[in-house]
């Protein structure tokens with residue numbers, strides 16, 4: 001898209017892209033959203049904040065209920081490696097999961113309804129800390145959200161693997177149950193030349209990582225989906241010093257809560273085995289966990305049919321993905337759904353080179369505006 005004919009919401013996305021912030025530290029992002037909202041005609045808007053999040057209610061003309069649209073706000077601890085003129089200005093942080101796109105789309109939809117109100121109230125939920133430790137569950141319990149508790153809630157997520165103009169979702173489970181995984185191993189450091197006087201946590205950590213790979217392959221029914229990824233290992237200080245400590249950081253993904261329970265039991269057994277086998281101390285911490293994103297079957301089926309009938313986007317009924325999303329906590333109590341929106345990028349989510357096609361912003365704004373307008377007038 002050329003710089004001369006930028007949609008205002010592409011420009012907004014670029015501004016947000018430059019200020020990625022960690023979960024519950026989205027201070028500049030919150031300020032940006034509040035300043036944007038303050039510039040809109042105030043008659044139809046009610047605004048509240050919760051921690052670094054923002055809730056904005058667009059008042060309907062004759063409201064019977066509240067329908068909600070949710071966008072997440074936080075960035076990821078990734079050094080951006082694009083050459084974009086609007087790349088991240090926060091070293092070590094990047095909007096590499098599309099939350100800048102999600103917020104720009106939500107502002108586009110909200111702006112439309114401020115100028116063209118519909119019958120029901122529409123609540124726009126800008127939620128912090130989706131990447132961790134999870135803002136959805138505490139926000140769901142917060143005073144402003146409870147005050148404006150919606151009857152249904154919807155969200156989207158960018159999908160680099162689908163081209164612009166494609167949306168994808170499914171009734172039922174769309175995203176996985178997740179649990180973070182942090183394991184600390186403590187042994188006995190020493191001189192590299194005297195391994196018999198030390199207790200090497202690099203070797204223990206390597207064994208543990210390899211054993212963890214057997215949990216899914218040997219303990220989970222092959223017809224059930226599960227993933228264990230160790231994304232980070234830290235150990236040691238120098239090439240000729242035996243490491244006293246090692247730390248593993250990872251994530252567990254399953255499509256059922258039961259598989260998550262069974263996997264955790266196996267991990268605990270393996271960690272105990274490493275302690276016994278290597279004579280070290282281990283601590284295991286599951287960090288934040290998210291429940292599955294379980295799309296309401298009726299609303300999702302209705303949305304898929306509605307979108308197909310409109311004919312302006314390609315509609316895919318997709319399989320579940322092992323991604324996690326704390327949006328699942330809203331869906332635990334409130335019916336709704338999440339769908340993928342294609343942004344055709346060769347670089348995937350969580351890539352330092354992710355560069356979503358910004359034409360998806362206007363596609364999404366048109367689609368979501370039409371859908372919410374239809375639901376809120378029906």
Ligand SMILES: CC(=O)N[C@@H](CCC[C@H](N)C(=O)O)C(=O)O
Nearest residue numbers: 131132178179180251323324325
């Ligand atoms: C859409 C997406 O990429 N979501 C994240 C959610 C993070 C969950 C949690 N921090 C974990 O790693 O378990 C994802 O990684 O799927």
